[in-house]
Amino acid sequence: MTKNTLATRAFAALRELIQSGRPLIYICTTEETRAHQILKDASRELFRTEVPVWTWSVTAGLCRPDGNPAEGESLGARGVLDFIAEYPQPAIFQLKDFHEFFGDSPETRRRLRDLYELCLDRTKFVVITSASRAIPEELGPQIAFMELLHPDLEELEAFLRIELSGLEGRGFKVDTSEASVFRMARAIQGLTLDESRHALRRALGARGALDSESLPHLLEEKKLVVNKSGLVQYIADGTQIEHVGGVDYLKKWLHERRKLFLERDTLAAEIVPKGVLIMGVSGCGKSLSVKAIASSFELPLYRIDMIEVYSRRHGTPDGAFAEACHLVEAVAPAVVWFDEIEMGLTAQTGEASNDLGRIFAFFLTWMQEKARGLFVAATANRIDLLPAEMIRKGRFDEVFFIDLPTEDERIEIFRIHLQKRRIDPEPLQVHRLKKITQGWTGAEIEQCVVSALTSARLEDREPAFEDLHRSAQNVIPLSKTMREQVDHIRSWAYDRAVRASPRESIR
Numbered sequence: 312m313t314k315n316t317l318a319t320r321a322f323a324a325l326r327e328l329i330q331s332g333r334p335l336i337y338i339c340t341t342e343e344t345r346a347h348q349i350l351k352d353a354s355r356e357l358f359r360t361e362v363p364v365w366t367w368s369v370t371a372g373l374c375r376p377d378g379n380p381a382e383g384e385s386l387g388a389r390g391v392l393d394f395i396a397e398y399p400q401p402a403i404f405q406l407k408d409f410h411e412f413f414g415d416s417p418e419t420r421r422r423l424r425d426l427y428e429l430c431l432d433r434t435k436f437v438v439i440t441s442a443s444r445a446i447p448e449e450l451g452p453q454i455a456f457m458e459l460l461h462p463d464l465e466e467l468e469a470f471l472r473i474e475l476s477g478l479e480g481r482g483f484k485v486d487t488s489e490a491s492v493f494r495m496a497r498a499i500q501g502l503t504l505d506e507s508r509h510a511l512r513r514a515l516g517a518r519g520a521l522d523s524e525s526l527p528h529l530l531e532e533k534k535l536v537v538n539k540s541g542l543v544q545y546i547a548d549g550t551q552i553e554h555v556g557g558v559d560y561l562k563k564w565l566h567e568r569r570k571l572f573l574e575r576d577t578l579a580a581e582i583v584p585k586g587v588l589i590m591g592v593s594g595c596g597k598s599l600s601v602k603a604i605a606s607s608f609e610l611p612l613y614r615i616d617m618i619e620v621y622s623r624r625h626g627t628p629d630g631a632f633a634e635a636c637h638l639v640e641a642v643a644p645a646v647v648w649f650d651e652i653e654m655g656l657t658a659q660t661g662e663a664s665n666d667l668g669r670i671f672a673f674f675l676t677w678m679q680e681k682a683r684g685l686f687v688a689a690t691a692n693r694i695d696l697l698p699a700e701m702i703r704k705g706r707f708d709e710v711f712f713i714d715l716p717t718e719d720e721r722i723e724i725f726r727i728h729l730q731k732r733r734i735d736p737e738p739l740q741v742h743r744l745k746k747i748t749q750g751w752t753g754a755e756i757e758q759c760v761v762s763a764l765t766s767a768r769l770e771d772r773e774p775a776f777e778d779l780h781r782s783a784q785n786v787i788p789l790s791k792t793m794r795e796q797v798d799h800i801r802s803w804a805y806d807r808a809v810r811a812s813p814r815e816s817i818r
């Protein structure tokens with residue numbers, strides 16, 4: 312056991328229960344083997360002399376600490392409890408999926424309660440490992456519950472060292488330097504050990520080697536796993552801050568926070584950036600800015616899908632929301648994006664409005680308590696619908712309003728979208744489009760660029776100013792068709808949010 316394994320949060324949680332003398336422990340985890348390993352570490356490290364770790368499951372029966380079946384007939388659920396009761400020495404007993412037998416008979420439950428007394432202060436520990444939490448009410452006071460959280464960075468580094476040296480021994484080319492192990496551990500953070508093993512195999516299969524260049528392949532596995540939940544998506548998007556036109560105040564703010572965020576481990580908690588709320592007119596770059604934040608902070612981006620949260624496909628909305636928040640805790644450091652956080656806030660009554668109340672209450676506490684390595688970026692179109700506490704200072708570091716782009720910003724956005732498509736903007740004289748594009752959103756500018764380039768392409772020629780001008784004439788901006796709504800958002804934001812851009816200069 313390395314020094315690192317002792318420092319893991321999983322080990323620390325178990326140590327606390329064992330050292331406080333809790334004889335009945337329930338570990339909720341899908342990682343049975345990992346739980347077993349941690350029990351073995353504990354058996355070596357936490358007692359004066361090492362204690363044996365027995366295991367039991369309904370299929371394999373009782374197994375000795377060396378993994379071989381115990382003599383005699385295989386014991387059933389009731390039998391194993393009797394065996395433990397009579398066992399004369401200190402020991403740890405891991406009972407796999409024992410929750411399945413709670414319902415069987417009152418006798419089994421009673422026997423377990425007896426075990427509490429029989430094991431107390433005798434260095435005997437009964438540890439139930441199960442993928443779900445199912446503790447009968449009458450056993451609640453006796454059983455200490457612990458959720459085996461995803462492996463943290465220390466545990467992953469220790470795991471990687473073992474795996475890498477195994478692979479090295481088998482002749483694979485692996486980089487075992489400290490820096491490389493650290494970067495790989497970061498890349499797989501959020502995965503279970505089994506999933507991490509798959510990620511390593513995948514990366515090895517792709518390149519025949521494991522080193523810093525394998526990171527994209529490791530991240531690929533993470534994307535699959537987090538996406539599997541359906542609640543959280545990993546967003547692989549290379550949007551850089553330079554791809555966002557305008558919003559200079561927002562950019563300046565981010566630049567400052569980036570520095571603080573990178574130094575988060577050495578700073579007082581209250582100055583570590585927690586998150587930002589971005590509101591604004593649809594199509595003006597809220598989503599785009601969030602993607603740019605992730606790349607500017609050099610962090611992966613995870614999006615919590617509010618449609619899924621409210622869908623009831625994952626149980627109650629507040630339960631699903633909490634689950635999503637816990638999932639992202641495991642992948643810190645990261646940027647977590649709550650897209651359209653106000654979704655579902657219109658005219659909710661009865662049960663639905665209770666759901667919302669619980670979701671927002673949870674969110675506010677979570678914002679205060681979440682891991683330092685998580686930066687929250689929430690976006691909203693109708694921020695006026697959000698509860699006041701949500702936008703109050705202190706929850707988010709700042710609330711930004713992205714308005715329709717100014718003249719100069721519009722030209723910058725034209726340039727960005729032309730350059731993105733490898734067209735030199737200079738000969739196209741985009742500055743001549745300032746007036747005709749008044750009231751346009753960034754999305755409309757992009758649409759205009761695409762349609763101009765398409766016309767030119769259809770005629771097999773280079774695009775010209777006329778193509779842009781002609782397309783521009785066909786655009787009917789949202790700010791005209793939905794004037795009232797846009798005006799409402801703007802006036803609401805006027806004194807409640809910080810503008811993301813300087814005001815339009817009046818000439």
Ligand SMILES: Nc1ncnc2c1ncn2[C@@H]1O[C@H](COP(=O)(O)OP(=O)(O)OP(=O)(O)O)[C@@H](O)[C@H]1O
Nearest residue numbers: 554555556593594595596597598599724753754757
């Ligand atoms: N400031 C900008 N700079 C460059 N492109 C922009 C800008 N604003 C919008 N766009 C273009 O418009 C598209 C839509 O923008 P985005 O998705 O960020 O809007 P949004 O504010 O999130 O809108 P919604 O409320 O509809 O989600 C972007 O993918 C981008 O191509």
Ligand SMILES: [Mg+2]
Nearest residue numbers: 597598599690
């Ligand atoms: Mg958006």
